Amino acid sequence: MASSSSQMSSIEKLLKLIMESPEFSRLSGAYDPMTDVPEISSPTAEMYMNSSNPDIQEVFSGLVSGQLDSITAKQQLSDLADKGIFGTLPAAQLFSSVDKVVTELSAPPKPKTDKYSKAGLPNPLETFTPESAPVLPKAQKKIKSSKGMEALAAKAISALQPASGLQPGTEVDKLGALPDWLSASIQNLGPQYQAAAKADLAKQQAYQQKVQGDLLKSNASKLTQAGRTPYTEATGKNAALLSMLFGK
Numbered sequence: 560m561a562s563s564s565s566q567m568s569s570i571e572k573l574l575k576l577i578m579e580s581p582e583f584s585r586l587s588g589a590y591d592p593m594t595d596v597p598e599i600s601s602p603t604a605e606m607y608m609n610s611s612n613p614d615i616q617e618v619f620s621g622l623v624s625g626q627l628d629s630i631t632a633k634q635q636l637s638d639l640a641d642k643g644i645f646g647t648l649p650a651a652q653l654f655s656s657v658d659k660v661v662t663e664l665s666a667p668p669k670p671k672t673d674k675y676s677k678a679g680l681p682n683p684l685e686t687f688t689p690e691s692a693p694v695l696p697k698a699q700k701k702i703k704s705s706k707g708m709e710a711l712a713a714k715a716i717s718a719l720q721p722a723s724g725l726q727p728g729t730e731v732d733k734l735g736a737l738p739d740w741l742s743a744s745i746q747n748l749g750p751q752y753q754a755a756a757k758a759d760l761a762k763q764q765a766y767q768q769k770v771q772g773d774l775l776k777s778n779a780s781k782l783t784q785a786g787r788t789p790y791t792e793a794t795g796k797n798a799a800l801l802s803m804l805f806g807k
Contacts, residue, residue, distance in 0.1 A: 687779045698775070
């Protein structure tokens with residue numbers, strides 16, 4: 560019979576495989592490729608991005624994201640200072656901070672050194688974003704339906720485009736890609752209504768894209784509420800592989 564100490568040693572080894580082994584994470588498919596991406600950071604920008612002033616947040620966020628260069632950032636800060644947005648804070652101090660941020664962002668990136676990155680796992684504090692979250696079955700079904708409607712609107716718009724030598728909306732190949740009821744509608748649509756029809760279909764496309772975005776946001780929110788994060792998903796994959804290997 561195994562002693563309690565040997566049992567504990569075995570458990571510790573299993574936990575190390577689940578939580579500390581990048582090689583095992585690669586085998587299970589849990590490895591987070593973002594852990595290989597060096598960190599580019601600016602402590603100065605982070606300080607201003609946590610400011611209670613939304614105008615300052617916006618300028619320094621723009622610098623970090625690359626949407627603003629230093630000249631444009633300084634111009635925006637100068638305009639805001641002229642309006643008295645910053646009170647007694649001199650614009651020159653903010654200009655100096657802009658230069659400091661640019662210097663910090665230009666420094667050679669540092670490899671990630673936290674224990675989670677070394678293990679190839681996401682940080683436990685990270686939560687899913689709409690883009691990164693695994694899609695739950697109900698959301699997946701709704702998104703598939705919405706994408707179908709979006710594609711249908713795109714095909715209908717294409718069928719309404721005038722073709723060389725043919726009357727608008729009568730090109731056989733384009734209409735053949737549509738359901739019969741929609742093909743019939745387009746074939747019987749008078750030229751005076753085609754521009755309005757295309758505008759309505761374009762609105763339908765935009766609406767379906769918004770629906771999909773909202774569904775993805777809701778999906779990520781539900782996962783967060785359920786306590787699922789990139790870290791728990793990754794360690795869960797490792798645990799599942801271990802269970803399969805040991806037949807438990």
